[in-house]
Amino acid sequence: MSILSSLANRDRVFDFLVPAESPVDVRHGPILYLEDVTVSFDGFKAINDLNLTIDDGELRCIIGPNGAGKTTMMDIITGKTRPDSGKVWFGSRHDLLTMNEPQIASLGIGRKFQKPTVFEALTVFENLELAMAADKRILPTLTARMNGEIRDRIDEVLLTIGLAELRERPAGILSHGQKQWLEIGMLLMQRPRLLLVDEPVAGMTEQEMERTAELLTGLAGKQSVVVVEHDMGFVRSIARKVTVLHQGSVLAEGSMDQVSCDPRVVEVYLGAEAEEEAV
Amino acid sequence: MDSSRLWLLRPFGERSTLIFLGVLLAAMALVTLLHVAVPPGHPLYVSAYTVNLFGKYLSYALLAVAVDLVWGYLGILSLGHGAFFALGGYAMGMYLMRQIGDRGVYGHPVLPDFMVFLNWDSLPWYWHGFDMAGFAFLMVLLAPGALALVFGFLAFRSRVTGVYLSIITQALTFALMLAFFRNEMGFGGNNGLTDFREILGFNLRSSETRLGLFLATGVALALGYVLCRAIVTSKLGRVCVATRDAEARTRFLGYRVERFQLFVFTVSAMLAGLAGALYVPQVGIINPSEFSPLFSIEIVLWVALGGRATLYGAVIGAILVNYAKTVFTGVMPDAWLFALGGLFVLVTVFLPKGVAGLLALRYRRRAVGSGAFSGKEASA
Numbered sequence: 161m162s163i164l165s166s167l168a169n170r171d172r173v174f175d176f177l178v179p180a181e182s183p184v185d186v187r188h189g190p191i192l193y194l195e196d197v198t199v200s201f202d203g204f205k206a207i208n209d210l211n212l213t214i215d216d217g218e219l220r221c222i223i224g225p226n227g228a229g230k231t232t233m234m235d236i237i238t239g240k241t242r243p244d245s246g247k248v249w250f251g252s253r254h255d256l257l258t259m260n261e262p263q264i265a266s267l268g269i270g271r272k273f274q275k276p277t278v279f280e281a282l283t284v285f286e287n288l289e290l291a292m293a294a295d296k297r298i299l300p301t302l303t304a305r306m307n308g309e310i311r312d313r314i315d316e317v318l319l320t321i322g323l324a325e326l327r328e329r330p331a332g333i334l335s336h337g338q339k340q341w342l343e344i345g346m347l348l349m350q351r352p353r354l355l356l357v358d359e360p361v362a363g364m365t366e367q368e369m370e371r372t373a374e375l376l377t378g379l380a381g382k383q384s385v386v387v388v389e390h391d392m393g394f395v396r397s398i399a400r401k402v403t404v405l406h407q408g409s410v411l412a413e414g415s416m417d418q419v420s421c422d423p424r425v426v427e428v429y430l431g432a433e434a435e436e437e438a439v
Numbered sequence: 440m441d442s443s444r445l446w447l448l449r450p451f452g453e454r455s456t457l458i459f460l461g462v463l464l465a466a467m468a469l470v471t472l473l474h475v476a477v478p479p480g481h482p483l484y485v486s487a488y489t490v491n492l493f494g495k496y497l498s499y500a501l502l503a504v505a506v507d508l509v510w511g512y513l514g515i516l517s518l519g520h521g522a523f524f525a526l527g528g529y530a531m532g533m534y535l536m537r538q539i540g541d542r543g544v545y546g547h548p549v550l551p552d553f554m555v556f557l558n559w560d561s562l563p564w565y566w567h568g569f570d571m572a573g574f575a576f577l578m579v580l581l582a583p584g585a586l587a588l589v590f591g592f593l594a595f596r597s598r599v600t601g602v603y604l605s606i607i608t609q610a611l612t613f614a615l616m617l618a619f620f621r622n623e624m625g626f627g628g629n630n631g632l633t634d635f636r637e638i639l640g641f642n643l644r645s646s647e648t649r650l651g652l653f654l655a656t657g658v659a660l661a662l663g664y665v666l667c668r669a670i671v672t673s674k675l676g677r678v679c680v681a682t683r684d685a686e687a688r689t690r691f692l693g694y695r696v697e698r699f700q701l702f703v704f705t706v707s708a709m710l711a712g713l714a715g716a717l718y719v720p721q722v723g724i725i726n727p728s729e730f731s732p733l734f735s736i737e738i739v740l741w742v743a744l745g746g747r748a749t750l751y752g753a754v755i756g757a758i759l760v761n762y763a764k765t766v767f768t769g770v771m772p773d774a775w776l777f778a779l780g781g782l783f784v785l786v787t788v789f790l791p792k793g794v795a796g797l798l799a800l801r802y803r804r805r806a807v808g809s810g811a812f813s814g815k816e817a818s819a
Contacts, residue, residue: 262693277688279681286677296693298702303446304674346692 184251184268184353186216191354191384192237197246199232199408206232207243208408214354219380221395222388224405225428230388233405234356238271239264250354270352274359276339280332284323284342287331288314291346313349321345321375337368341375348379355385361394373398404428450668459751460661467657474650487646491721492765494653496758498718501660503741503753505710508667510739511748512676513703514683515600519608520711521735522615523583525725527712529619530582532632532725533566534575535643539636552634553627563625572639579716580709587708588701595697595704600686609732616730631726638720649721656717660754663710667750670703679703740779744786746795755794 192214199207207229214220222230235241239261248256279287318324321341361369377398379385389395402419404412412422419425450456473485502524509515536551545555568574622628641648670676681689682696690696719725745756767775790797
């Protein structure tokens with residue numbers, strides 16, 4: 161059984177070497193499907209019967225107080241953490257629980273961590289070049305040549321993330337916000353189908369937040385985007401649909417207005433804030 | 440044009456490489472002209488001794504380029520590159536020993552003098568083949584390359600980096616020095632290999648051969664420089680810089696970082712071996728002192744003085760420091776170490792990016808990877 165399934169996976173991985181025609185099957189709607197997922201660490205249930213469905217091309221915000229399981233959920237989707245039970249499907253063809261981290265990444269799930277890490281001595285353009293999906297063995301890398309197609313792809317991403325004018329500048333001179341955008345651009349170079357973005361606007365100025373909101377809403381449609389964020393104003397400005405996590409499961413789901421009127425959500429958030437004040 | 444070869448030609452499209460090659464070739468031509476066409480006694484005459492000295496500087500410069508490749512661009516501070524230099528030198532020395540033939544002091548047809556002296560009756564297995572120039576020259580590259588491959592494989596696979604790697608490289612060269620000091624090793628022990636006579640049939644003591652070796656070293660430096668430039672301007676070079684600055688992030692992008700490190704480290708070791716092989720016939724001796732940890736540290740000083748991550752800075756640093764060393768040890772030998780230390784302090788304080796940084800500031804030229812450098816990285 162396991163041999164058969166690994167053979168089947170191998171067959172699929174070869175398909176993904178052609179990223180433009182990623183064979184992720186989304187004909188039935190959802191690109192990501194989590195059902196009854198449970199994870200516990202030393203008896204503590206970080207994720208408890210979580211059900212979540214993300215549609216293809218959707219922009220979804222996930223909010224919730226500290227310890228609600230947001231980061232653990234990201235870890236499960238990217239293969240970093242294995243759930244104790246439940247199902248995690250990417251499209252209707254790929255069972256993510258049978259795959260490891262690199263396989264999941266090559267399937268087209270990109271994750272941006274909170275702290276931006278870009279290559280400061282390299283230019284913005286070169287950062288994107290290195291992030292591009294390509295043959296990453298030694299000799300192909302040594303003999304790799306820049307061609308029009310690659311240049312166009314990089315230019316396209318540069319426009320998307322709004323750093324076209326800074327393309328030849330070293331990434332070290334970028335502001336915090338610009339580095340975050342460059343990181344998102346580096347993810348885009350790998351042509352992901354699903355982007356997981358962890359707290360993109362932490363530490364950003366008001367203007368940078370606005371541009372990040374534009375960037376993320378612009379990305380949705382072409383790819384699905386899941387944003388985990390604390391900043392309510394920011395979530396309100398981008399989200400069409402919001403999922404509120406609490407104690408490892410979904411507390412409420414819907415538009416921002418619906419969710420913020422939900423008495424349980426108010427209680428959880430007010431409760432959390434009251435606790436914080438008490439500490 | 441075969442596309443896979445194009446990366447090797449890329450440096451010829453760069454202004455900085457063309458300037459470097461132009462200056463180097465002009466210097467070689469000038470020295471040759473002043474040596475051949477100017478009569479001895481004329482103030483502009485360059486003696487065979489000086490030509491030989493310049494040849495030695497150029498081989499040091501090639502060694503410095505090799506160190507800059509791994510330190511400047513890959514962030515691996517090797518404090519043991521002298522080992523690769525010495526191994527290349529020993530491979531050349533073994534060839535030169537075998538060239539002596541039966542003209543040694545003891546007149547043995549095959550065995551070098553020191554083996555006769557030790558009462559050995561036959562050649563150790565690893566000395567076979569070194570009577571053939573082709574084999575010996577191949578070993579000049581393969582012996583240091585093989586050591587770097589094995590050492591690097593173990594170190595990089597275990598993700599040993601930073602200070603720890605520097606310490607192990609230092610231990611490596613120290614261990615080799617102790618081993619080569621032993622007579623039983625069969626490399627002439629304390630005295631090393633010396634009393635060379637001919638290389639490829641040319642008398643090593645003639646001034647023509649010295650000029651030839653000087654020019655050959657210059658050509659090797661030019662080729663080594665172009666090769667390193669080709670590597671650092673390729674996408675692989677950018678992966679190296681990325682590894683230097685954020686290793687985990689590079690790995691996360693899907694690059695097998697340890698393989699890139701191993702590849703560049705091995706190339707660098709082979710260049711160092713070539714430098715050693717060109718050095719030995721010009722100084723006429725190779726002994727275990729070339730393995731000394733101090734020498735390896737000195738190489739790093741040349742690179743730091745010249746300017747890290749520029750390649751041409753390494754050349755400038757190697758030549759400047761060794762020229763200063765020649766002058767100082769001639770005028771006041773005791774003051775040399777103080778002068779070297781003082782020079783290092785001055786450059787660190789006033790020219791953190793070395794002499795090359797000063798040049799770059801003047802010409803506002805931006806070399807790949809030589810951008811954002813801080814003191815913090817330089818000490819790593």
